[in-house]
Amino acid sequence: MRQINFVIIFIFCLALALFTLENTEPGTINVVPGLQVQAPIAVELLLASGIGAVLAWLYGIWTHWQQLLFSSQQVRQKNVQIKELETKVEQYQEEVQSLKLALPPVNDSLAKDAQVITQ
Numbered sequence: 001m002r003q004i005n006f007v008i009i010f011i012f013c014l015a016l017a018l019f020t021l022e023n024t025e026p027g028t029i030n031v032v033p034g035l036q037v038q039a040p041i042a043v044e045l046l047l048a049s050g051i052g053a054v055l056a057w058l059y060g061i062w063t064h065w066q067q068l069l070f071s072s073q074q075v076r077q078k079n080v081q082i083k084e085l086e087t088k089v090e091q092y093q094e095e096v097q098s099l100k101l102a103l104p105p106v107n108d109s110l111a112k113d114a115q116v117i118t119q
Contacts, residue, residue: 016045016046016049019042019045020041020042020045020046021042023040023041023042023045024040024041024042025040025041026038026039026040026041027039027040027041027044029044
């Protein structure tokens, strides 16, 4: 996948370079009312592409941080759920132990008969 991205970016940059070589005439950019900048169209295009690339990079970082925050929040929730389940397991184990102590002792002959029947 990285190679495909590289090829796409390379083709885009090559097309941009060829376009800038063909468009060297000056153009006027109206930044705000009353402020105009004159520069070759190639420079304007490179500047606009650079600003777009920086904004795309910042957006990528922003979404990555959002995913990290969301996943860490999920991990914390799962850890709380695991602790609750571990507590329940310990309670159930204690309950089983107390029930085993409350049961009357098993007669050995009855236990042998039960084993024979189950087999």
